[in-house]
Amino acid sequence: MVNAIPLIGGIPAGPELLIILLVLVLLFGANKIPKLARSTGQAMGEFKKGREEVEDELKQMQEGDLDTDADTTTETADDDEEELETEKESSA
Template sequence: MPGTTEMMVILLIAVLLFGANKIPKLARSTGEAMGEFQKGRTEVEQELEEMKEGGSDTATEETADTTTETSTTEETSSESSKSSN
């Protein structure tokens, strides 16, 4: 963590580079950018969580659908072989 002297030097350099009028605008735009970044990160984390939760539900549903289709196919095959005899 920089001390008081280092912070004063950094502030002085910032004033010389950007001018006293532009520093509040620069700070505001930096804050807005950080807010947007945090918002985007939160949205991505939520989407990943939803995909993780939805992925396990989808896998279970697909397994159930496959089981139902297999049972239906077996029943149809049994009925076809009975009617052939």
């Protein structure tokens, strides 16, 4: 019987975690790490919101709640305008 050896270990803990944190501080500096964490959190929030919107739309399509093509076209145009506004705000 062949034993499988995992190529990737578990979550780093103890000394490995300290080494990783030290390398991060050396690479980015202590001032930029909170900014990186904040931007990562915002990106994750945007991703989650987008995923939920897609899931809601799929549920609506499965239930047959979409009334007419005109309504969806209006909603799509409104969504595109909102996305452009959020991109402008995030780039500023």
